[in-house]
Amino acid sequence: MDAKPTILVAEKLGEAGLDLLKGFANVDCSYNLSPEELCTKISLCDALIVRSGTKVSREVFESSGGRLKVVGRAGVGIDNVDLAAATEHGCLVVNAPTANTVAAAEHGIALLTAMARNVAQADASIKAGKWQRSKYVGVSLVGKTLAVMGFGKVGTEVARRAKALGMHIIAHDPYAPADRAHAIGVDLVSFDEAIATADFITLHMPLTPATSKILNDENFAKMKKGVRIVNVARGGVIDEDALVRALDAGIVAQAALDVFTIEPPPQDSKLVNHENVTVTPHLGASTTEAQEGVAIEIAAAVVGALRGELAATAVNAPMVPSEVLTELKPYVTLAEKLGRLAVQLVAGGSGVNAVKVTYTSARAPDDLDTRLLRAMVTKGLIEPISSVFVNLVNADFTAKQRGIRISEERVILDGSPQKPLEAIRVQIANVESRFASAISDSGEIKVEGRVKDGIPRLTKVGDYGVDVSLEGNIILCRQVDQPGLIGAVGSILGEENVNVSFMSMGRTAPRKQAIMTLGVDEKPSKEALKKIGDIPAVEEFVFLAL
Ligand SMILES: NC(=O)C1=CN([C@@H]2O[C@H](COP(=O)(O)OP(=O)(O)OC[C@H]3O[C@@H](n4cnc5c(N)ncnc54)[C@H](O)[C@@H]3O)[C@@H](O)[C@H]2O)C=CC1
Numbered sequence: 335m336d337a338k339p340t341i342l343v344a345e346k347l348g349e350a351g352l353d354l355l356k357g358f359a360n361v362d363c364s365y366n367l368s369p370e371e372l373c374t375k376i377s378l379c380d381a382l383i384v385r386s387g388t389k390v391s392r393e394v395f396e397s398s399g400g401r402l403k404v405v406g407r408a409g410v411g412i413d414n415v416d417l418a419a420a421t422e423h424g425c426l427v428v429n430a431p432t433a434n435t436v437a438a439a440e441h442g443i444a445l446l447t448a449m450a451r452n453v454a455q456a457d458a459s460i461k462a463g464k465w466q467r468s469k470y471v472g473v474s475l476v477g478k479t480l481a482v483m484g485f486g487k488v489g490t491e492v493a494r495r496a497k498a499l500g501m502h503i504i505a506h507d508p509y510a511p512a513d514r515a516h517a518i519g520v521d522l523v524s525f526d527e528a529i530a531t532a533d534f535i536t537l538h539m540p541l542t543p544a545t546s547k548i549l550n551d552e553n554f555a556k557m558k559k560g561v562r563i564v565n566v567a568r569g570g571v572i573d574e575d576a577l578v579r580a581l582d583a584g585i586v587a588q589a590a591l592d593v594f595t596i597e598p599p600p601q602d603s604k605l606v607n608h609e610n611v612t613v614t615p616h617l618g619a620s621t622t623e624a625q626e627g628v629a630i631e632i633a634a635a636v637v638g639a640l641r642g643e644l645a646a647t648a649v650n651a652p653m654v655p656s657e658v659l660t661e662l663k664p665y666v667t668l669a670e671k672l673g674r675l676a677v678q679l680v681a682g683g684s685g686v687n688a689v690k691v692t693y694t695s696a697r698a699p700d701d702l703d704t705r706l707l708r709a710m711v712t713k714g715l716i717e718p719i720s721s722v723f724v725n726l727v728n729a730d731f732t733a734k735q736r737g738i739r740i741s742e743e744r745v746i747l748d749g750s751p752q753k754p755l756e757a758i759r760v761q762i763a764n765v766e767s768r769f770a771s772a773i774s775d776s777g778e779i780k781v782e783g784r785v786k787d788g789i790p791r792l793t794k795v796g797d798y799g800v801d802v803s804l805e806g807n808i809i810l811c812r813q814v815d816q817p818g819l820i821g822a823v824g825s826i827l828g829e830e831n832v833n834v835s836f837m838s839m840g841r842t843a844p845r846k847q848a849i850m851t852l853g854v855d856e857k858p859s860k861e862a863l864k865k866i867g868d869i870p871a872v873e874e875f876v877f878l879a880l
């Protein structure tokens with residue numbers, strides 16, 4: 335079997351990105367696949383890279399048979415990817431959100447200026463043998479009000495450039511910070527104010543259920559007569575039939591569009607063929623420079639994701655900056671191991687439904703992102719008892735689907751917040767345990783761990799203090815504390831050639847009950863485990879694989 339992953343590149347990608355991919359994986363560049371062909375091919379692929387021209391539908395994820403781990407969108411908009419289906423299938427979606435920002439902004443400005451001066455129409459006219467100087471008198475931009483709808487990366491760059499053209503800029507974006515707008519001399523205003531006062535409107539928001547057809551008959555009616563509209567965002571944010579009506583009524587004097595609800599638009603589209611409309615075939619990101627940048631950005635993200643690194647540009651998983659990730663790494667392992675341990679302590683037959691994770695830390699709650707830790711506890715809880723592959727993408731979904739409610743609690747410590755966490759505790763309520771001592775006084779299975787010298791360690795089982803590193807396999811054993819017991823257990827394992835890697839003893843008081851924790855490299859046979867159980871002082875014991 336080929337150990338290299340296979341990456342299907344379904345749309346043209348810059349060479350530098352392809353080279354990066356080829357250094358790591360088998361790369362299949364197959365362009366213009368039909369939906370059926372894509373579904374057939376996908377079961378042989380670990381990753382898929384697309385631009386805006388490929389629909390990555392639920393069927394694609396269903397057809398992948400669980401092999402598809404990453405979808406890379408070589409660009410910004412991910413409205414062509416069924417994110418819910420990706421998440422349900424544990425497939426990470428990453429995009430390349432920065433490399434084409436300037437290209438899209440420059441295209442917005444190109445359309446704005448070309449529209450105002452009838453460049454496309456005049457060009458077509460002269461090539462048709464005409465010389466129509468009075469027909470193509472334009473309008474000036476200087477001193478006019480431009481409303482930037484969506485003040486994100488592209489919107490901001492458009493605003494900067496339009497300012498340099500002498501325009502007055504207002505912006506509408508319910509989620510953008512006002513100080514970022516003020517910093518470049520832009521006022522954030524309400525939607526209605528923006529569309530009612532603008533001479534020019536430029537669209538830069540994503541296509542979402544909330545923005546779908548946001549420019550519709552009702553909103554065109556609120557606009558200044560003679561307004562001009564630029565769209566390099568997504569066709570679907572405009573009700574295209576309503577725009578034709580607004581153009582015919584003279585409410586909208588002109589429109590310049592790079593994007594359409596259906597791409598390519600039908601040849602007889604009234605909108606595309608309207609004499610006051612300038613169109614380009616979704617060229618916003620199409621500069622040599624942007625495509626090289628996007629290709630590298632997406633290739634690096636996809637390769638990183640296939641290597642199991644957490645992508646900084648993940649769309650359907652929490653984005654974890656790399657410095658946070660490095661800091662949390664041992665705690666991530668700790669969280670998963672505690673989940674694995676806790677679920678294996680549950681007696682067969684009792685369903686896990688209420689899990690509480692407690693983080694003890696000197697950090698303020700908003701200074702510690704626990705989503706990653708919660709996902710890893712979930713992975714630890716679910717993977718030993720099912721065939722589901724759980725990752726950061728599908729952890730919450732999978733837990734919910736299995737009826738597991740995971741609540742989180744923070745215990746804030748006094749002291750230095752230098753260390754992200756002091757301890758993580760996992761409690762499972764309403765269950766019985768295979769190891770009764772794991773049930774705490776409050777009635778839940780409880781395990782707690784800490785990171786010491788970078789190594790995750792188990793520090794509490796039930797109400798017993800223990801101290802063992804969380805690796806390999808563990809035997810937990812409760813006995814009456816007495817001399818000779820460690821030797822007895824050690825020799826049973828020795829006879830079986832099972833290597834004991836560590837041992838710790840936690841007791842309530844001398845010669846009372848104690849919990850012995852043994853780390854073993856191999857799994858002891860059933861007979862050996864039975865022999866341990868038969869030692870008279872041993873009250874109960876359990877073998878746990880980490
Ligand atoms: N034509 C082309 O080739 C290209 C198109 N795009 C499209 O441009 C758009 C913007 O891209 P970026 O600036 O990179 O994304 P971004 O995520 O940086 O910015 C989008 C902004 O829209 C805002 N927004 C969300 N809902 C809104 C609403 N209801 N009203 C107003 N604002 C809202 C967000 O708060 C955000 O600030 C996307 O739709 C993207 O797909 C981007 C690159 C190239």
Ligand SMILES: O=C(O)C(=O)COP(=O)(O)O
Nearest residue numbers: 385386408409410411619
């Ligand atoms: O990045 C985006 O959102 C774009 O619209 C660019 O799309 P494209 O990669 O050129 O198909």
